[in-house]
Amino acid sequence: MISLSQPAYLLIGGLVLLPYLVCRRRAWLYSCVQLFQGTRRLSLPLAVTYGLTGLGVILLLVALAKPQKGTEYLAETVVTRDILLTLDLSLSMEGFLEWESGKVPPTKLELIQGAALKFVKTHQRDRLGLIVFGDDAFGVWPLSVDSSMIQKRLEKLASLLPPALRGTHVAKALDKSLDHFAHFDHDSTKILLLLTDGLDSIEPNVEERLIKRLKQSKISLYVLGMQLNDSTSIVKLARQVEGGYFNINNADELTEALRDIDRLERSQVTVNRQVDNEDLFAYFASSGLVVLLLSTMATSAWVWEV
Numbered sequence: 001m002i003s004l005s006q007p008a009y010l011l012i013g014g015l016v017l018l019p020y021l022v023c024r025r026r027a028w029l030y031s032c033v034q035l036f037q038g039t040r041r042l043s044l045p046l047a048v049t050y051g052l053t054g055l056g057v058i059l060l061l062v063a064l065a066k067p068q069k070g071t072e073y074l075a076e077t078v079v080t081r082d083i084l085l086t087l088d089l090s091l092s093m094e095g096f097l098e099w100e101s102g103k104v105p106p107t108k109l110e111l112i113q114g115a116a117l118k119f120v121k122t123h124q125r126d127r128l129g130l131i132v133f134g135d136d137a138f139g140v141w142p143l144s145v146d147s148s149m150i151q152k153r154l155e156k157l158a159s160l161l162p163p164a165l166r167g168t169h170v171a172k173a174l175d176k177s178l179d180h181f182a183h184f185d186h187d188s189t190k191i192l193l194l195l196t197d198g199l200d201s202i203e204p205n206v207e208e209r210l211i212k213r214l215k216q217s218k219i220s221l222y223v224l225g226m227q228l229n230d231s232t233s234i235v236k237l238a239r240q241v242e243g244g245y246f247n248i249n250n251a252d253e254l255t256e257a258l259r260d261i262d263r264l265e266r267s268q269v270t271v272n273r274q275v276d277n278e279d280l281f282a283y284f285a286s287s288g289l290v291v292l293l294l295s296t297m298a299t300s301a302w303v304w305e306v
Contacts, residue, residue, distance in 0.1 A: 002280065004065040013061040052295035059288030067280040081189040081265065082143050083123065085116055085150075086131045086177045088196035089161045090168040095197075097226060098250050106251070108226050112195045113157045115254050120147050120154065127188075129180060132160050135167035137176035143184050168198035170234050171206050174221075178213050190219040191265050192243075193258075194234070197226035202233035214241045222261050224248050 004010065093109040106114070120128055129143035130150050140153050140160060153160070177192050192214075202210070214221055221243040228235055228247065238245040244264070246257035 002067055002069050004062070005068055006064070006066045008065075010061050010065040013064060017057065049295050049299045052291055052298060056288045056290075056292035056295055059284050059291060063281050063284035063288060067284055068277040069280055079188060080145070080186075081126045081191060082129070082181065082184070082186050083126050083191045083193065084129045084131060084143065084177050084180060085119070086133065086137075086173050086192060086194045087112055087116065087157070088134075088168065088170075088173070088194075088198055089132045089157070089166055090134050090196075090198060091163070091166045092168070092197055097248070108197055109158060111251050111254055113154060115251075115258060116157075116195075117151060117154050118255075119258055120150050123147070127186065130154070131173065131177055131180065132157070133169065133173035133176065134161050134165045135169050135172075136165060137169070137173040139176065139180060143180070143186070168196070168200045170194075170196060170198050170200045171202050171210065174210050178210070178217060178219070181217055181219060189265060190217065191261070192219050192221045193224065193261070194221065195224045195226075196234065197228065198234065199228070199232055200234070202237060207233065207237050210237060211240055218242070220265060222246065222257075224254065224257050 089109070093112070094107050096105050097108055097111065098105050124147055125145075127143040127145055128141075128147055128150055130140040130153055132138055132140055138161070141150050144150075173194065173196075174192075177194075181190055181192070219242070221238055221241050223234055223238040223243075223245045225232065225235060225245060226248045230236075235245050244261075246253070246260070248254045248257060
């Protein structure tokens with residue numbers, strides 16, 4: 001977009017030329033009286049010289065007003081979020097959420113595997129980490145923007161824990177997750193997604209300690225519980241901290257819950273606007289001088305012909 005940095009010069013120039021434009025000076029264009037005869041109407045050569053002269057003057061006035069061409073650049077900066085996926089691999093996850101006659105549904109483990117893979121693929125800008133738990137909790141991949149490795153781990157999710165360790169210990173999973181956040185200590189939004197069907201009870205003193213740690217670390221805990229009831233320890237804990245609880249009864253509810261969490265925990269986007277101005281004075285000034293030169297040449301040629 002072209003703008004004028006000194007538009008007042010254009011106005012001043014117009015005012016200076018106004019008397020010339022208003023007064024009638026038809027005889028000024030002729031070197032002798034004979035040339036003035038028979039010019040009651042504007043001829044084509046005269047119209048061309050008038051037009052070229054006017055155009056040249058306008059270009060020079062615009063040049064004096066210092067025209068500039070501004071190019072706007074928008075730089076988008078997305079504040080990365082730390083999102084830790086903590087997945088329950090207990091043997092109960094081999095069960096089903098739904099069972100329709102004549103059709104074997106995916107297991108709960110297969111459901112969270114598919115949902116987690118889709119979630120990772122749509123969060124390329126965030127730092128993602130993966131923890132799995134049963135009787136104990138294990139870090140599978142640290143918080144990182146390299147989502148390709150998490151996808152590879154998730155594709156082999158069922159084999160990450162041996163059967164002997166596939167019980168349920170939710171408190172250990174939370175402690176392991178909080179330790180992981182503390183180890184990296186990024187100054188960003190911290191989100192802990194816990195997917196479980198565990199009915200494991202959490203001792204009151206342990207629950208109090210976990211709530212304190214979550215609040216001090218400013219971590220949002222979202223529990224996606226599969227067919228859990230409101231009296232479950234992890235459900236009651238989730239409702240006392242930042243975040244929330246989602247009760248999952250089918251695959252659609254799992255997908256919708258992850259969408260809701262994304263809407264609640266939006267990425268912060270900063271847009272930086274920068275404008276680079278290119279000075280166009282030389283273009284307009286040179287063009288104006290060239291046009292005035294052409295006007296002078298046209299006038300001289302026409303007078304010589306007459």
